[in-house]
Amino acid sequence: MKHLLAGAALALMSLTGGAATAEDYPERPIMMMVSYGAGGATDFQARIVTMTAGNEDALGMPIAIINKPGAGGRVGWNWLATQAEADGYTLGAYNIPHFIAQSIKGGVEYSADSFEPIANWGADPAVFVVGKDSPMNSMEDVVNYAKENPGKLTFSGAGLFVGHHIAALQLEKAAGVKMAYIPTKGGGAAAMKAVIAGDVMGGVNNLSDAFRAQEAGNVKILGVFDLERNEFLPDVPTLKEQGYDIDNASVNFRGVMVPKGTPQEVIDKLAASVPEMFKNSRVAGKMKAGGSPMHIMTREEVQAMWAARQETLQELLAGL
Amino acid sequence: MEFLYYFGDVFTPVSFGLLLLGTIGGLILGATPGLSPTMAVALLIPFTFHLAPVQGLILLGAAYTSTVAGGAVSAILLKIPGAPANIATTLDGHTMAKQGKGAQALQLSFLASAVGGVIGVLLLIFLTPVLAQWALAFGPSHLFWLAILGVTVIGSLDSASVVKGLLSGCIGLWLATIGFDDIMGAQRFIFHPALGGGINIIAALIGLFAIPQVLTMFAKGRNATNAEVIEVEKHSIMDAVREILRRPKALSIGTITGSVIGLIPGVGGQIAGLVAYDQTKKFSSEREKFGKGHSEGVIAAESANNAMVGPSLVPLLTLSIPGSPTAAVLLGGLLIHGIFPGTDLFDNHPDVAWTFINSMLIGQILMCIFGLYVAGLAARVAQVPQSVMAAVVLGLAVFGSYSVQSSMGDVYVMATLGVMMYFLERFGFSAAPLVLGLILGPIAEANFIQGSMIAGATDGMASYFLTGALNIVLIAIVIASIAYSVWMELRSRRYTSKEEIMA
Numbered sequence: 001m002k003h004l005l006a007g008a009a010l011a012l013m014s015l016t017g018g019a020a021t022a023e024d025y026p027e028r029p030i031m032m033m034v035s036y037g038a039g040g041a042t043d044f045q046a047r048i049v050t051m052t053a054g055n056e057d058a059l060g061m062p063i064a065i066i067n068k069p070g071a072g073g074r075v076g077w078n079w080l081a082t083q084a085e086a087d088g089y090t091l092g093a094y095n096i097p098h099f100i101a102q103s104i105k106g107g108v109e110y111s112a113d114s115f116e117p118i119a120n121w122g123a124d125p126a127v128f129v130v131g132k133d134s135p136m137n138s139m140e141d142v143v144n145y146a147k148e149n150p151g152k153l154t155f156s157g158a159g160l161f162v163g164h165h166i167a168a169l170q171l172e173k174a175a176g177v178k179m180a181y182i183p184t185k186g187g188g189a190a191a192m193k194a195v196i197a198g199d200v201m202g203g204v205n206n207l208s209d210a211f212r213a214q215e216a217g218n219v220k221i222l223g224v225f226d227l228e229r230n231e232f233l234p235d236v237p238t239l240k241e242q243g244y245d246i247d248n249a250s251v252n253f254r255g256v257m258v259p260k261g262t263p264q265e266v267i268d269k270l271a272a273s274v275p276e277m278f279k280n281s282r283v284a285g286k287m288k289a290g291g292s293p294m295h296i297m298t299r300e301e302v303q304a305m306w307a308a309r310q311e312t313l314q315e316l317l318a319g320l
Numbered sequence: 321m322e323f324l325y326y327f328g329d330v331f332t333p334v335s336f337g338l339l340l341l342g343t344i345g346g347l348i349l350g351a352t353p354g355l356s357p358t359m360a361v362a363l364l365i366p367f368t369f370h371l372a373p374v375q376g377l378i379l380l381g382a383a384y385t386s387t388v389a390g391g392a393v394s395a396i397l398l399k400i401p402g403a404p405a406n407i408a409t410t411l412d413g414h415t416m417a418k419q420g421k422g423a424q425a426l427q428l429s430f431l432a433s434a435v436g437g438v439i440g441v442l443l444l445i446f447l448t449p450v451l452a453q454w455a456l457a458f459g460p461s462h463l464f465w466l467a468i469l470g471v472t473v474i475g476s477l478d479s480a481s482v483v484k485g486l487l488s489g490c491i492g493l494w495l496a497t498i499g500f501d502d503i504m505g506a507q508r509f510i511f512h513p514a515l516g517g518g519i520n521i522i523a524a525l526i527g528l529f530a531i532p533q534v535l536t537m538f539a540k541g542r543n544a545t546n547a548e549v550i551e552v553e554k555h556s557i558m559d560a561v562r563e564i565l566r567r568p569k570a571l572s573i574g575t576i577t578g579s580v581i582g583l584i585p586g587v588g589g590q591i592a593g594l595v596a597y598d599q600t601k602k603f604s605s606e607r608e609k610f611g612k613g614h615s616e617g618v619i620a621a622e623s624a625n626n627a628m629v630g631p632s633l634v635p636l637l638t639l640s641i642p643g644s645p646t647a648a649v650l651l652g653g654l655l656i657h658g659i660f661p662g663t664d665l666f667d668n669h670p671d672v673a674w675t676f677i678n679s680m681l682i683g684q685i686l687m688c689i690f691g692l693y694v695a696g697l698a699a700r701v702a703q704v705p706q707s708v709m710a711a712v713v714l715g716l717a718v719f720g721s722y723s724v725q726s727s728m729g730d731v732y733v734m735a736t737l738g739v740m741m742y743f744l745e746r747f748g749f750s751a752a753p754l755v756l757g758l759i760l761g762p763i764a765e766a767n768f769i770q771g772s773m774i775a776g777a778t779d780g781m782a783s784y785f786l787t788g789a790l791n792i793v794l795i796a797i798v799i800a801s802i803a804y805s806v807w808m809e810l811r812s813r814r815y816t817s818k819e820e821i822m823a
Binding site for chain 1: 369460499517656662
């Protein structure tokens with residue numbers, strides 16, 4: 001209801017507002033599109049990091065979240081690339097590597113060039129989990145099993161061309177084994193259920209969800225698909241430490257972007273104020289309580305990260 | 321009995337105030353087409369930022385319970401099911417409203433909801449550890465057979481003819497394939513960007529049920545209204561209680577089916593009402609009255625969809641796995657306060673866990689009281705002239721389908737499906753089997769493909785899908801259900817031909 005009202009207010013204002021100049025920006029509430037459903041991890045975090053937008057030291061105008069879920073995020077990003085107005089009042093949340101992998105795979109109306117990054121707020125690495133009673137206790141056990149039984153080690157993840165799938169491909173490539181990746185419908189939760197219930201032998205999942213499942217005594221976490229160990233799991237080694245050449249290409253980066261064509265002054269203003277807004281202590285407190293790792297990056301850093309990702313993913317997905 | 325100890329926390333002034341707010345707000349949100357329980361809970365989450373964890377959860381719990389029941393109001397009076405859970409309620413509920421028995425239908429639905437709901441929450445309180453194991457027992461092969469069991473119901477649901485029911489079910493199954501497939505990565509039947517995400521179930525529901533209504537009302541024209549004003553019969557609450565007590569079979573089948581099905585992650589909520597309705601019909605001695613405004617239909621459907629509320633939270637609260645979209649939203653609400661569901665919740669935050677569960681128990685009863693109070697007033701909706709009514713319902717249909725994901729595409733889908741359904745209805749097809757196909761198609765397909773991928777990597781298709789106790793039990797129920805439908809069809813054919821001979 002809230003975002004409907006905000007939407008109505010936006011429509012009304014845009015009728016009366018006329019051409020905005022960068023100095024007054026923003027002079028009315030801003031809308032941020034999230035391409036996943038209300039209550040999902042991306043939506044949940046987007047609501048937290050934008051809750052202080054109305055403060056005077058941030059943007060001075062509230063940000064209203066609007067959800068456009070469907071087809072693994074494709075519906076929302078298609079909308080942002082083709083239909084959204086590039087006037088600075090429509091922002092979008094991005095998930096890397098999802099949208100870049102999708103655009104490489106084709107069938108969508110966007111690519112990394114359709115958007116301009118503003119800032120990054122979070123990074124949720126993928127981890128490898130097995131059930132609590134599994135005989136496997138390290139990634140070496142997993143890879144050895146896969147070597148002895150090619151294509152027979154079943155492991156779950158949330159769909160295709162998402163971070164989990166990328167991590168799975170990287171693992172197969174780095175260890176030189178063939179395994180059976182089982183994509184689930186219903187996101188990370190369904191993939192985690194499959195591991196806990198023993199439907200599959202292991203799985204790739206989000207660090208934050210796996211951390212909770214391990215605390216509850218349901219799974220064991222064997223490795224982190226990132227460059228460094230994570231503060232939530234200081235005892236779990238990265239894949240690299242365990243001898244597999246895997247970088248952070250599967251880490252789920254979340255941040256804010258705008259459609260291409262947004263005025264440069266507006267982009268500059270957002271790029272300067274949004275990272276500061278993420279640093280607010282209330283935001284950090286809520287994110288930490290929810291078990292969501294924060295990772296603030298500026299526009300330049302995100303641009304470099306997007307370019308690097310584009311390259312790695314193109315190479316990784318070429319064989320599919 | 322630990323939960324009794326925390327009952328006091330529910331009755332502090334602030335908590336009880338929030339409980340009332342959640343219940344009344346939930347009833348109103350639930351009665352608004354397009355605002356499903358999931359949406360309602362998601363919209364309330366930002367308000368809980370400023371509350372203590374216990375209070376936030378009381379608000380969310382009360383809202384979840386009462387939106388499910390509130391959906392019955394629009395289902396009965398306007399024939400717009402607010403969520404998939406309320407589809408079965410329209411079948412007899414709306415017919416009753418058209419006969420002037422709207423007040424009775426609403427009273428029955430709230431009473432049945434309360435009975436089912438309270439039993440569901442009690443199951444959550446007493447059997448959680450057992451139920452958690454049961455919820456995990458369903459792997460891809462079992463969910464596949466369960467969806468097939470749902471498909472066998474299609475033919476016998478709300479259709480004069482089994483063949484037409486099956487045909488309309490097939491249309492639903494086909495519609496379900498539209499969109500991008502998460503598992504195989506294929507794009508199917510996407511002719512327009514609006515269809516990229518597939519057919520949204522809520523938008524489809526509104527179109528399929530409400531639009532044929534609207535067109536029929538318009539088709540009658542303005543002149544006919546005077547002749548058709550419906551007398552709303554007053555109906556005392558005591559009579560409604562007596563009516564419920566006379567139907568223990570419908571009430572118990574509804575409650576049991578709702579609790580059992582509600583427990584299964586990913587399937588439960590959407591089909592509990594329909595399956596309970598169908599089972600009650602099969603076991604009833606007044607089978608032929610179903611679909612013509614029979615009280616058992618309303619009782620079974622509503623007791624089932626509220627009985628599912630409690631058990632549907634079992635996987636979330638014990639294993640930290642959200643089993644339904646609403647549970648996923650509630651998970652967000654818990655996390656934001658730094659509470660991780662699972663053993664941590666009951667060991668370290670028993671005050672939060674039990675107060676939340678208790679508030680759902682009290683919420684059921686409050687929901688029933690308020691529901692009964694408004695039932696008499698709300699039923700007067702039936703007296704609104706049809707020309708006005710048609711415009712109002714059309715407005716609500718557009719508003720409802722747009723608000724689901726703020727997308728005009730959903731409005732087009734709603735309108736297209738609605739116009740199609742208007743013509744199908746004129747040829748004796750019914751919307752309920754179509755919707756069932758739309759819901760079950762993806763469940764059956766996704767689990768079959770997943771199952772076959774796992775089977776391919778392990779011990780082969782035949783042993784994965786056909787062996788194991790749970791698989792065999794489910795297959796046996798599927799066969800029994802098909803055999804029963806065939807037998808009923810043959811028997812009714814024999815009767816019709818005899819009558820024809822007599823005539």
